[in-house]
Amino acid sequence: MIRCPEVRPLPAKLRGSLFNILQARVMDAFFLDGFAGTGSVGIEALSRGASRAVFIEALPQAARIIQANLGRCQAEDLGLVLNQEFNRAVIELGKKGVKFDLIFLDPPYQLLEERNPLKVIRKRGILKPSGLLVIRHHRRFSPSREDFRLLRQVDFGDDLFSFYSGEVVAAARNEKKDDDSD
DSSP states (O other): OOTTTTTTOHHHHHHHHHHHHHGGTTTOOEEEEEETTTHHHHHHHHHHTEEEEEEESSSSSHHHHHHHHHHHHHHHHGGEEEOOOHHHHHHHHHTTTTEEEEEEOOOOOOHHOOOOHHHHHHTTTEEEEEEEEEEEEEEOOOSSSEEEEEEEEEEEETEEEEEEEEEEHHHHHHHHHHHHTT
């Protein structure tokens, strides 16, 4: 796996733990690796049977590395690399009607405090209702519970994985109805 000095890839131990939890959900899944870095999580999903993966990465050098890593794994036909800012990419995917079975986000921790990636995912409808969204975050930060139903959190020291169902919570459904009536 080629690395990029500007990104912090998910350590192999955490990646293994994540996929032990996800297990059978990965098979034939349409997978989104948001804030993809080197693409290690999305490529792991492909190696475990995901049908396709989309990688969103804003850094041009990292996006090139993901493309190269897909080539090294002979998975170019299964992966699409979007070299864009996360929200813009999600907006475009939503306009195209793309819906994912599994979404994994490993954003810079500061970004989670400044923005709510769950809200843009919910508003653009890119997670299937039967889908699962996972966010890696620092234990000092609690992602929003206003967009999707939190199923569980798994503690790995300073890191947590928060797992959300694809079901939109009631308050967010009402907000969407209000937005649609404008």
